[in-house]
Amino acid sequence: MIEIVFLGSGGSIPTEKRNHPAIAIRYEGWVLLFDAGEDVQRQYEKAQLGLNKKMAIFVTHVHADHVLGLPGLLLRFSLLGRTKPLNIYGPKELIEYVKVSQSTINLGTTFETTVHAIGPGEIFHHQDLSVRAFEVDHRGYALGYEIIWTRTTGKFLPSKAKELGVPQGPLWKALASGESVELEDGTRISSKDVTEPSPNPLKIVYSGDTRPCDELKKAASGANILICEAMYTSEHADLAEERGHSTAAAAANLAKESDVKLLVLTHYSPRYYDGEDVIGEAIPVFSNSVLACDFMRIHLSKDGSAVIMSPIDH
Ligand SMILES: [Zn+2]
Ligand SMILES: [Zn+2]
Structure with a gap:
C-alpha cells in the first residue's frame, strides 16, 4: 500500500488550519516528501512520519512557500540525530539555497545531504516505485512529479x-506473487501461466504550481490520483493566468479530459477560507474531486482502490 499524507494544503500564506505545501508519500519504509513549505518540520512530527527513515525530498520550484521549511526540517533531523543520508531533488537554484542555509545559519547536518539539480525524466527508483519529473507552466522553472507504481503480476x-x-x-x-514453482514431478510452472497479464502501473501525479498545461495533462492521463493546485476559482481566472496558477474549474476539466480517477485539490488561496468555493466549483465538472486538508491521508492499494481518511479518522 502507498500512503499519501497531506502536511500542508494551503497556498502562498499559511493559515491557522492550513500549512504551506508539503505532501509525504510513504512506501515500504520510505518517506518521499514533495515540497517543504514553512514549518513542515512540525507537520512532519505531528503526522509521526519518523526521524531516521529512508527519505528523499522532491521540490517543485523554489518559490518561498514551497521551500521555506527545508532548513527547519534539516535542523530538526540534525538536532534529533538523524544518520541516514538524505537526497534532495529540484531546480538548480536549490543547490545554492541549501548551501547558503548551511553556511550562514550554522546548519550543519548529522547526516549526508546531497542536492541534485534535475530536469524532466526519471529521477528516483526503488523496487517497483519510481518518480518522474516533468516541466510545468508557472513563473520561472517549475516541475511536477509523477509517482509510478508498477504492477508486475496480474490477477x-x-x-x-x-x-x-x-x-x-x-x-x-x-x-x-510472481514467483515460479516446481511441482513434485519436476514440472516448472511460471507465474505468467496462471495469472492475467500485468495491469497498467498505478499513478499519482502532483502538479506543483502551474497553469493547466499539456505536460501536466500528459502526465495525468489515466492517473489514479491527481493532486492539483487550485489557487483560485474562476472568478479570479485572470489572476490565475497572470500568476501562473490554476483555477478549480480548470483543474477539474483537466482531470476529466485526462481520465483521472480521483482529483485532490490543494494549494488554494487563503482568500477562500475553508475552500468551499474551490471544491464547489470542481465537483459539477468532475464529481470525483476532493479538497485536501492538513493531515488528510489517502491509502492507495495495489488493486487501484483509494481510501480517503480525514484527519479525525485516525
Ligand atoms: Zn506556491
Ligand atoms: Zn509558485
Whole structure:
C-alpha cells in the first residue's frame, strides 16, 4: 500500500488550519516528501512520519512557500540525530539555497545531504516505485512529479492453476506473487501461466504550481490520483493566468479530459477560507474531486482502490 499524507494544503500564506505545501508519500519504509513549505518540520512530527527513515525530498520550484521549511526540517533531523543520508531533488537554484542555509545559519547536518539539480525524466527508483519529473507552466522553472507504481503480476487464476495440476496452498501463493514453482514431478510452472497479464502501473501525479498545461495533462492521463493546485476559482481566472496558477474549474476539466480517477485539490488561496468555493466549483465538472486538508491521508492499494481518511479518522 502507498500512503499519501497531506502536511500542508494551503497556498502562498499559511493559515491557522492550513500549512504551506508539503505532501509525504510513504512506501515500504520510505518517506518521499514533495515540497517543504514553512514549518513542515512540525507537520512532519505531528503526522509521526519518523526521524531516521529512508527519505528523499522532491521540490517543485523554489518559490518561498514551497521551500521555506527545508532548513527547519534539516535542523530538526540534525538536532534529533538523524544518520541516514538524505537526497534532495529540484531546480538548480536549490543547490545554492541549501548551501547558503548551511553556511550562514550554522546548519550543519548529522547526516549526508546531497542536492541534485534535475530536469524532466526519471529521477528516483526503488523496487517497483519510481518518480518522474516533468516541466510545468508557472513563473520561472517549475516541475511536477509523477509517482509510478508498477504492477508486475496480474490477477491469479485458480482454475488455470488447477488445470496445470498445482495443488492449492503455498505454491498458489508463490505463483500469485510472481514467483515460479516446481511441482513434485519436476514440472516448472511460471507465474505468467496462471495469472492475467500485468495491469497498467498505478499513478499519482502532483502538479506543483502551474497553469493547466499539456505536460501536466500528459502526465495525468489515466492517473489514479491527481493532486492539483487550485489557487483560485474562476472568478479570479485572470489572476490565475497572470500568476501562473490554476483555477478549480480548470483543474477539474483537466482531470476529466485526462481520465483521472480521483482529483485532490490543494494549494488554494487563503482568500477562500475553508475552500468551499474551490471544491464547489470542481465537483459539477468532475464529481470525483476532493479538497485536501492538513493531515488528510489517502491509502492507495495495489488493486487501484483509494481510501480517503480525514484527519479525525485516525
Ligand atoms: Zn506556491
Ligand atoms: Zn509558485
